[in-house]
Amino acid sequence: MSTPGTLRRPLPLQHLAGGVAGGVTSTLLLHPLDLIKIRFAVDGGAMRARPQYTSVASALTTIVGSEGVRGLYRGVTPNLCGAGASWGLYFMFYSSLKSWMQSGDPSRDLGAARHMLVASEAGVLTLALTNPISVVRTRLCLQTTLDATLPESKRYSGMLDALRKTYRQEGTRGLYRGFVPGIWGVSHGALQFMAYEELKSLYNRRRGRPVQHRLSTLEYLQFAALSKLFAACITYPYQVVRARLQDHRASYSGSADVIRRILSHEGPRGLYRGLAPYLLHVTPNVCCVFMVYELVTGGGGGGR
Template structure:
């Protein structure tokens, strides 16, 4: 199978990177980009619910997802539903591409090149967690910008010029100049906790595929039908989202320029004090409405494109 750089196979210091395959990167980018294009409005509404603590006067109040949709269209037009879409596409494409690339690289390294060897739940979680941390280091600034752009309200008349952003590049420049590198990595700590989300999701997804293939007496890495991929992706995402959702609220609150939390612990304490445990789950329903189909679209596209590209390469090598 092809690698991104053939010299990686001779890398004595980081042998894990000898298993990098561009097919997983391309498939992940395609899946993440397409799902984001389709479902960005739901993501924007989820972010606005997550940061609404009921105390800030500059934050619009929405009684529900339909109410939020109507108010955004009325005050900002349909274009308002797509605020932050560019960094969201860039972030999702980069995140999913990097995640699938690194996850498969680390997993294959653990398997010592034998992709048919089952890893077991814990090793799947370790591979997914490692891939998640490396991906977060690259993409956190993009998510900060995406959150800030999603939270640009037309009612923000008192917001300083340094916190008004005309687009992604403008936001990157202003955050860098006024808040420094720390500003671009706001929400990084809860993001690290969020790595557990990907670890649980990928472990569940992989184990479901393995157990199903064993059930039908096939090899552990045998291909599934589209509907079978959809079922595995949806169930694994629902389980991971239900367990780890509070970190997304914390990350959104810390990245929101309308709040001034002193850190992660202060944010946790404030939510508990004023909103009780329900505050940690604000936006969960709209999040599930968005992430479940997004994950299904991403994983199905990823599986089919990666298999196609890997199959094409195998045929080329056999000629």
């Protein structure tokens, strides 16, 4: 949704800074749960030569036992970069597009449909810029001590090495594996933003206040958590599909092939592998992001 007026409007860099700070802080605290979520998401896929986990507790003890505490932080560098960039860009794009649609009037209530439209546009822009980091993050999180048997081209020493080898072996297409289900995932952000904005607006209207009235930090956190849980439960399968497409040890022809094989071998339940650790990770994650975001920007935000 680009017009000359939009391009001339200065980007709200304070929202970028707030999103980056929130994403980095939450990732430092909660990366182990994100790693476990990714490993659960690919469990049951084409490659079975990897550790098997029966629960979040089982995954934690198995990883620490075989890889040490350091194993819980595999892939943390691209996750820090990805989370910081994703949250920062998303908040920046969203706030800029929202301000444009409001014609600079923050008291104007856009309604559910327009909130979803703005969030979708912000999500697509963010995904296009950050998908290569997501690919590297997934592959590094999936590395275990069993990978010593893999060819050198599929073993990574770090984020830059993974980027270089992925591009060298698979080209630009390799860096954009999972992009299509990522587009599906834009609906996640759209649903979350819509729910978050509508909850805030309804809450303020019921109290006879303007829709842009600043809430307390606790109120922001409650609405952020509720909207995130709402979106996550509806759209989670795209994360399983995306993780399997980005898994360097498996081979699929596309998203439809992943879904067909999951349903054939694991049933509908396979589309929700990793949901428990995801919810354990995402609720404190989004609360942490919003808390830091509020401190940095001094104002209300959205969600991702």
